[in-house]
Amino acid sequence: MGATLKEIALKVGVNVSTVSRVLNNRGYISKDLRDRVDRAITELDYHPNEIARSLFRKKSNVIGLVIPTVAHPFFGELCESIEKCAYQKNYRVLICNSQHERDKENSYLKLLRANQVDGIILGSHTLDVSAFITDRPPLVTIDRRVDSETPFVSSDNYSGGRLATELLISKGCKKLALIMGNRSLPMLANLRADAFEDITTAYNIPHVTMQTHIMGFDPIDYDEITNRLLREHPDVDGIFTTSDLIASHVMRICQNAGKRIPEDIKIIGYDGVFFGELISPQLTTIRQPIPEMGALAFELLFRLIDKLPVSQENTLPVSLIERGST
């Protein structure tokens, strides 16, 4: 346990409030006193107790980041970006992995409020709005609109879905498949699927949509789905997946099944995470501007905390990155 203000005051022979004043540079302080206090501070190795400060100020300078799992590259990169911005503005970030579990997400939300975080960035969406804690700290969501107030950050999911689908079509694919996470989650990412269906329908292209039945990122699940797809729809020659992680699994299964990529089957992912260019063939994908999304999410939260006006809808553009898999 470190020294306290009181001990400094005692040593210097002044009142605690005086020491507090020199620490915070409030009002006039005599040069002599300041020196003596400074000396005592170094001698006693004093460091202000931020918990006590937080209690008084009613401000913790901590924000909570709730995501499914930081081990998923999209969220890892997002977390990285958010932490970077938070650090610059003197905020700490508490990392909360929901693992796609309702209970954990819910209890983390409560816990964050109890811990007096100044704000929350929510990127995990297993709860419906009614379950949301009342009297909550400032909130910004990622990829979900929860109500007409709460600001959210997303990228242009519909355009992304359209770009991906159109690319496959323009490359000559005759039958398309979409492999996605569970659609029942209220996420804007579902717009990618909407676009896929709209576009294929408009172009009159046969298509099939498959989604995981569990909530989470279990590779086994993707592998099974892909195998079933190849079995039931052997004529599919273009696959759009809603993440690069899924895409890489799908790619591997296809290769194992003896399909050549992109000759026999073309695959396009989504996200633009780092390892997309490491796999072989390199993955064509729709890039979400992850660092910008993280920065924007923090910026919005920061403004919310400071009671500055923010826009509710914050949709960033996506871009097509063509690589070897198409």
Next chain:
Amino acid sequence: MGATLKEIALKVGVNVSTVSRVLNNRGYISKDLRDRVDRAITELDYHPNEIARSLFRKKSNVIGLVIPTVAHPFFGELCESIEKCAYQKNYRVLICNSQHERDKENSYLKLLRANQVDGIILGSHTLDVSAFITDRPPLVTIDRRVDSETPFVSSDNYSGGRLATELLISKGCKKLALIMGNRSLPMLANLRADAFEDITTAYNIPHVTMQTHIMGFDPIDYDEITNRLLREHPDVDGIFTTSDLIASHVMRICQNAGKRIPEDIKIIGYDGVFFGELISPQLTTIRQPIPEMGALAFELLFRLIDKLPVSQENTLPVSLIERGST
């Protein structure tokens, strides 16, 4: 701002200490009182202020995790594991990316102490021990021995290096290269390089070692190094890299240079992170038991906080995962 104990007490018509007692189940409380308090709590939507509790208890139930970057798959998976364990034991984790910057690492260390974290897990090692903050909270390091006291978790780096090197030799490689991060950092991972050099020397195999000159995970750097290696040592037919991330870059560069893997050149990585089996050919690697390492690190810290005895050296076994790249 939520209701406070005082408001509950006021509403129920008792003293705050009484309400506190029912909250914490201390001593005897009449059934009637308990009911009235419970009702007031729900009506006012009361939630204890954990900051105030922390101040009193001198315990925040928060730990700090300092790593280079959570966007690196090894640290992402480690962070995931640590958060999981922490959550079970009612601890929160503050995520601190040092970005391999001395200043940031140092200031995070100070900041964590000021924020009264109960403990720190340190996996970033740009500081030398002398720069360590004094009077620090309980500390557990990952992959580094800082002094004769502080417990650390690592996996068996020397064995890992040996396994990797011997595999390449047993596969018939005639000239080996090691591509590693910067060796000047005081990390136990350097033992992998020691093993590489010992074994190649023992077997009388020509070898060359290359390390990045910057601190960090800049892909450009790895690519340059690999290109230089291929240019200056075109006869190298086996490469050991100290991470899967590096390995995947190296693999790509080699493929771009027209080398077939594993026929012309064999590559083995390190870590056993998820995407190793997604790239093609799938990456042979030395697996570190990342979830177990994270769990152990937290367990040690937990014991340290509770002043229970802990062992200082905690080295977990590694295992060879043979896949397509060798």
Next chain:
DNA sequence: TTGAAAGCGCTAACAC
């Protein structure tokens, strides 16, 4: 069984 009082470490009126 409940209340009063003190105190965790700090800051901010308000005096002097």
Next chain:
DNA sequence: GTGTTAGCGCTTTCAA
């Protein structure tokens, strides 16, 4: 310029 006092929201002696 510096001290006194009160209080942030909570818990815990100690009395009653």
